Amino acid sequence: MAKKRSETMQENRAKLIAAARKAFADKGYADAAMDDLTAQAGLTRGALYHNFGDKRGLFAAVVNQIDSEMAARAKERAACEPDEWRSLLREGIAYIEMALDPEVQRIVLLDGPAVLGDPSTWPSQDNCLQVTKQAVEKLIEKGITKPLDAEAAARLLSGASLNAALWVAASDDAETVLPKAIEAFCAMASGILAPERSFASADQP
Amino acid sequence: MAKKRSETMQENRAKLIAAARKAFADKGYADAAMDDLTAQAGLTRGALYHNFGDKRGLFAAVVNQIDSEMAARAKERAACEPDEWRSLLREGIAYIEMALDPEVQRIVLLDGPAVLGDPSTWPSQDNCLQVTKQAVEKLIEKGITKPLDAEAAARLLSGASLNAALWVAASDDAETVLPKAIEAFCAMASGILAPERSFASADQP
DNA sequence: ATATCCACATACGCTGCGTATGTCAAATTG
């Protein structure tokens, strides 16, 4: 018996997303021609419009995939740290490091907002944010950090780290700039610590 | 005597930039048709290509104008504060507030990075950053803040504030979210203060 | 085994960017 219908459909979706991910990262959203990337996947534009509706739909699927990977990686990194404050710092540092990946830069940080609108409105990016937000909430409960709005703090932390990463990536020598960025990030992050703690734990892990 | 040549040229450039600014803010970069916006300015695409080279060139000119206005406004706001630390906070808050302007959001924050690349590579955005960087440098000299890399700190501060602003703008009720964002921003900013100062001056102005 | 369906391919039109060419008024020259 030949392959089942729904099975090949999933395969084709995956092929298209993979090809699109490469094309979008390589050429940017605007300059990625759909004829090219579908051909790359051994298909035509027909498959694409059937599965994803339009170019934006395909792009959204790609962003979704990358965001999921990012959230997973951030969580994984955070889990390695002993206490929750260091976990949060690690998470931020993880975002900085991930944003050094050209694929992440081009697709998520540069083209993403233009094509899909503000990141806070994407369900996928929200996953990334939820990871951070939950970490902040725990810290607030325990009195380790100031009683700020958890979402506000989470957004500022991720925003700062992603922005720092773009800067590092654009600089000539990432090697020397990256530690500066991480140091500044840890310093700023320590600003949300509750006063009595800010001396002991402000250092980076 | 009729108008001088260079004079009308400047007028036309200004007309095009004004029309483009409105169109880009309204429709977004991709959906703004150049035939439309040139007609709006009482001209044709010929004028546009002659003056700005291509669509990106016109967009860059628009971004340049907006960024100049933003830097001026930030500086102006900062100048009203008595001490330099409060100046810096005011500056950050000013960015948050400016980013609530739909024109700034769409053109500078959403489309800008996709069309022109990472903001840190634009000369205009660099102006905004220089304002903050200089403020940070002064604070470091005086020992008010930790001896971090000034550029790193400046980028993190502006990144955090702009990101926060996007969040506020995307939220349903900006009225209640804005103060939370500002509070969190001030908290995080206080993280770059030197230890012996962090209690006294961490509050927002 | 025949009929139905649907995932995808093929074919078409339309929009919109960029360029090549034309034109007329302002500037230059003697």
Next chain:
DNA sequence: CAATTTGACATACGCAGCGTATGTGGATAT
């Protein structure tokens, strides 16, 4: 001041690429 040149902008054209409407063959249903 007339003749000539310049250049800012308009006009006309070609082409790429998106979205849609229609066609088709193989899997599923009966």
